Amino acid sequence: MEVIRYNEIDETVYTETLENGLQVLIVPKNYNKTYAAFVTKFGSTINRFIPIGSDDYITIPLGIAHFLEHKMFEMKDGTDAGNLLANLGADANAFTDYGQTAYITTSTSNTNEVLNLLLDYVQEPFFNDENVKKEQGIIIQELMMYMDKPGSRIHLGLLQNLFYKNPIREDIVGTVDSIKSITKEILYTCHETFYHPSNMMFVVVGNVNPEEIMDLVRNNQGKKQFPEQQDVVKEMIVEDNRVFKKTDTIKMDIVMPKVAVGLKLPFKEYGPDNLIIEDTKIKILLELTFGSSTQTYQELLDLELINTGFSYSVYLDDYCGYIKVQANTFKVEEFKEYIKDKLLNLANFEIDIEAFEKIKKALLGSFIKAFNNLEFIAHGIIDYKFKNSNLFKTIELISNIKVEDLNTLKEYFVNKAITDFTILPKA
Amino acid sequence: MEKFEINNIETTLIKTNKFKTITFFVVLFGDFTKENATQRNLLAKLLQSTTKNYPTKKAVANKLFDLYDANIFANSFPMYKTNLTVFGLQIVNPSFVQDDVLLNEAISFFKEMIFNPNVDENGFNLNEFNEKKRNLRDNINNIYNNKTTYAFNRLLEIMGPDEIINVNSLGTLEDLEKITPESLKEFYDNLIKNEMAKIYVTGDIDQDVIIPLLNDLNFSNQRRELEPSSKETYTAKEVRQVSDTQNINQAQLMMGFRTNTNALDELYVPMAVFNMMFGGMVSSDLFRVVREENSLAYSVGSSIFFDNRLLIVSAGIDAKNYELATDLIIKELEEYKQGKVDSDLLQVAKDNLNSSLSETADDPFSNLTFIIKNSLLKNYSSEDIIELVKQVTVEDIVKASRDVELDVIYCLKGEENGSN
Numbered sequence: 001m002e003v004i005r006y007n008e009i010d011e012t013v014y015t016e017t018l019e020n021g022l023q024v025l026i027v028p029k030n031y032n033k034t035y036a037a038f039v040t041k042f043g044s045t046i047n048r049f050i051p052i053g054s055d056d057y058i059t060i061p062l063g064i065a066h067f068l069e070h071k072m073f074e075m076k077d078g079t080d081a082g083n084l085l086a087n088l089g090a091d092a093n094a095f096t097d098y099g100q101t102a103y104i105t106t107s108t109s110n111t112n113e114v115l116n117l118l119l120d121y122v123q124e125p126f127f128n129d130e131n132v133k134k135e136q137g138i139i140i141q142e143l144m145m146y147m148d149k150p151g152s153r154i155h156l157g158l159l160q161n162l163f164y165k166n167p168i169r170e171d172i173v174g175t176v177d178s179i180k181s182i183t184k185e186i187l188y189t190c191h192e193t194f195y196h197p198s199n200m201m202f203v204v205v206g207n208v209n210p211e212e213i214m215d216l217v218r219n220n221q222g223k224k225q226f227p228e229q230q231d232v233v234k235e236m237i238v239e240d241n242r243v244f245k246k247t248d249t250i251k252m253d254i255v256m257p258k259v260a261v262g263l264k265l266p267f268k269e270y271g272p273d274n275l276i277i278e279d280t281k282i283k284i285l286l287e288l289t290f291g292s293s294t295q296t297y298q299e300l301l302d303l304e305l306i307n308t309g310f311s312y313s314v315y316l317d318d319y320c321g322y323i324k325v326q327a328n329t330f331k332v333e334e335f336k337e338y339i340k341d342k343l344l345n346l347a348n349f350e351i352d353i354e355a356f357e358k359i360k361k362a363l364l365g366s367f368i369k370a371f372n373n374l375e376f377i378a379h380g381i382i383d384y385k386f387k388n389s390n391l392f393k394t395i396e397l398i399s400n401i402k403v404e405d406l407n408t409l410k411e412y413f414v415n416k417a418i419t420d421f422t423i424l425p426k427a
Numbered sequence: 428m429e430k431f432e433i434n435n436i437e438t439t440l441i442k443t444n445k446f447k448t449i450t451f452f453v454v455l456f457g458d459f460t461k462e463n464a465t466q467r468n469l470l471a472k473l474l475q476s477t478t479k480n481y482p483t484k485k486a487v488a489n490k491l492f493d494l495y496d497a498n499i500f501a502n503s504f505p506m507y508k509t510n511l512t513v514f515g516l517q518i519v520n521p522s523f524v525q526d527d528v529l530l531n532e533a534i535s536f537f538k539e540m541i542f543n544p545n546v547d548e549n550g551f552n553l554n555e556f557n558e559k560k561r562n563l564r565d566n567i568n569n570i571y572n573n574k575t576t577y578a579f580n581r582l583l584e585i586m587g588p589d590e591i592i593n594v595n596s597l598g599t600l601e602d603l604e605k606i607t608p609e610s611l612k613e614f615y616d617n618l619i620k621n622e623m624a625k626i627y628v629t630g631d632i633d634q635d636v637i638i639p640l641l642n643d644l645n646f647s648n649q650r651r652e653l654e655p656s657s658k659e660t661y662t663a664k665e666v667r668q669v670s671d672t673q674n675i676n677q678a679q680l681m682m683g684f685r686t687n688t689n690a691l692d693e694l695y696v697p698m699a700v701f702n703m704m705f706g707g708m709v710s711s712d713l714f715r716v717v718r719e720e721n722s723l724a725y726s727v728g729s730s731i732f733f734d735n736r737l738l739i740v741s742a743g744i745d746a747k748n749y750e751l752a753t754d755l756i757i758k759e760l761e762e763y764k765q766g767k768v769d770s771d772l773l774q775v776a777k778d779n780l781n782s783s784l785s786e787t788a789d790d791p792f793s794n795l796t797f798i799i800k801n802s803l804l805k806n807y808s809s810e811d812i813i814e815l816v817k818q819v820t821v822e823d824i825v826k827a828s829r830d831v832e833l834d835v836i837y838c839l840k841g842e843e844n845g846s847n
Contacts, residue, residue: 030445032789087771089782091779137723150572255572256572292487362491362495364524365496368447
């Protein structure tokens with residue numbers, strides 16, 4: 001077990017990669033609770049891969065990673081892992097996003113039993129025709145819930161405009177048809193391939209003794225048999241930065257229009273740390289362009305181009321990325337034109353060094369503050385690892401970004417990469 | 428927990444080194460009424476937006492960046508007929524950034540927000556006032572877009588149109604139009620002059636550092652009688668069923684129950700445990716019956732509102748399952764009333780409730796909020812409640828369930844399903 005001390009943020013990390021390939025990271029904290037996440041690199045954007053022990057690619061229905069997440073809770077003896085964890089006083093949860101599925105427990109007592117159960121239920125699938133069928137009804141209601149949420153619809157609509165074939169443009173939950181086409185056989189195949197320990201991470205943050213927990217994980221994993229470790233071969237789709245559709249509009253039963261403008265980022269292969277650095281650079285640039293410290297923001301308010309819900313964000317992973325600027329507004333066309341204009345002007349910007357340094361200072365502070373939150377630490381460790389970086393080195397990464405480093409971003413702001421999506425009230 | 432006075436203001440310090448931050452709350456306690464709800468909300472928005480010496484959002488944002496992204500806020504929320512205005516400041520503990528002036532600078536800015544609003548001889552700065560007014564109007568209108576919130580508000584409106592439960596802390600369009608920059612300035616002056624103030628601090632900081640920082644806080648700080656929880660009694664009446672239609676995919680089912688239990692009553696803790704068993708956790712009866720056994724919903728659960736003596740069940744369902752879902756929910760409650768209580772589930776509910784109580788201490792905001800709310804009630808600590816939870820028996824649960832009476836069933840349905 002390796003012990004790494006990070007003085008700048010006053011945290012210590014205990015880490016080990018087990019024989020079966022599972023990466024384990026433990027961060028002790030003097031909190032009452034312990035937060036654990038067991039995570040596989042299997043999210044909604046994987047839909048073609050070569051299953052373990054096979055030679056041929058298979059294509060799987062949309063929404064399968066999420067469906068699998070729901071079904072993992074069912075145990076062989078008919079009990080439910082969520083209930084068993086609740087019996088131990090723990091809170092159980094799970095989520096699926098584009099690149100991962102995470103199984104989570106929060107506990108303040110019986111933590112050893114809770115962690116053993118978390119490791120066991122995620123590694124012991126039990127699917128049959130009946131329980132698969134029953135789950136379809138629940139997930140279709142989940143899909144209907146998102147269908148009525150303007151925030152979810154605008155996000156999905158914008159992604160469908162930005163990308164032409166990357167599965168990121170599909171709802172994580174899938175579609176009514178794809179959900180209905182899922183069978184127990186496909187679920188077993190996905191589990192066997194993507195829930196191999198070498199494709200997973202186990203992270204524990206909170207009120208624990210790291211040596212004891214590492215022993216617990218070693219013992220738990222030592223008792224189980226897995227096929228030989230091999231890299232998962234998956235087909236990931238890479239696109240150029242031309243958008244699929246320039247504009248689109250839908251109608252919903254709402255009172256104020258909701259508009260999003262998106263900019264597709266070009267595909268790049270990033271070395272260690274570089275994806276995180278790139279992401280941080282874009283965040284700084286967006287803050288300097290649209291943040292509450294800018295004249296632009298005040299102008300948007302003065303011209304009444306934004307009402308509520310103004311936000312700007314960047315998403316970046318190994319295969320794709322985009323910038324999203326959105327608001328609720330009655331001046332739909334003016335808002336779109338204003339934001340597009342600002343984005344295109346970023347092809348040629350000058351940055352005020354003083355403003356730049358202030359934003360770096362704020363990023364630093366907000367990063368340190370986030371360490372109050374065990375969920376942030378656990379998922380930060382995982383996300384940074386998946387992006388080939390190290391959460392605990394972020395202070396150093398932020399400090400090293402220089403104003404001239406932002407110049408490389410200029411080439412991203414081109415017309416063919418821009419799209420918009422609008423939700424109008426139904427008349 | 429240390430208690431002391433600063434300038435006659437009761438101050439509570441929870442000293443701990445577990446956080447990376449230092450958090451300060453200055454809380455004003457006053458009355459929450461239909462007449463002042465909108466003013467309170469608009470005022471909080473204005474106070475946290477700009478100040479006299481930092482009259483633009485740009486100036487405020489730059490100041491906060493300079494303070495390592497300090498959080499500074501004013502918000503206002505009710506407990507029954509009592510209103511809490513919370514001024515908050517959270518900064519990084521200066522030891523992480525080796526900055527000797529951070530604490531003093533942040534506190535000065537915090538006082539600036541509370542005592543030096545962006546006003547002139549005509550009241551609040553007109554541009555800021557109009558901007559925040561427009562923003563609040565949009566927020567009120569946008570409730571319609573969030574179907575769950577919309578259905579929840581409609582339920583409360585039907586349950587008690589003239590009760591305080593029907594007063595939304597967001598405010599109303601009608602009241603908003605009556606507010607002027609002058610009237611709001613007057614409201615602010617009264618608030619500072621007449622409401623009772625208390626200070627709360629948590630982080631790695633000592634009493635002797637805090638006192639000189641805050642000893643010029645100036646509130647007249649009048650002690651007053653507060654009404655933080657309802658004492659109104661409810662006698663069961665005929666259940667009312669109301670539905671509306673909108674163009675939506677999923678129906679929002681809301682069931683409003685009345686109780687005669689508030690946080691000062693004997694049944695307080697048993698009622699909290701009952702709510703967990705009934706619909707307050709994933710292994711609850713409602714989750715099991717409505718979601719797992721009958722696949723009727725993805726989201727279903729119950730919440731308890733002690734200050735207003737309400738228990739609300741909500742579920743997102745297909746409108747054609749309305750009868751089945753409501754029957755199942757009512758039947759589950761009846762089982763309890765007839766004394767059928769699963770003692771294993773009782774233990775699970777107690778453990779889960781205690782676990783979340785013990786977690787409140789792990790977050791500075793939730794910990795301070797918990798302590799502030801309880802200071803208006805029986806002054807329980809989370810440890811006190813944890814002990815009381817452990818003592819809850821099957822008989823207590825039956826008693827609590829018999830105090831829950833269905834009042835209104837409300838359903839917001841999709842148009843094509845409207846006839847079902």
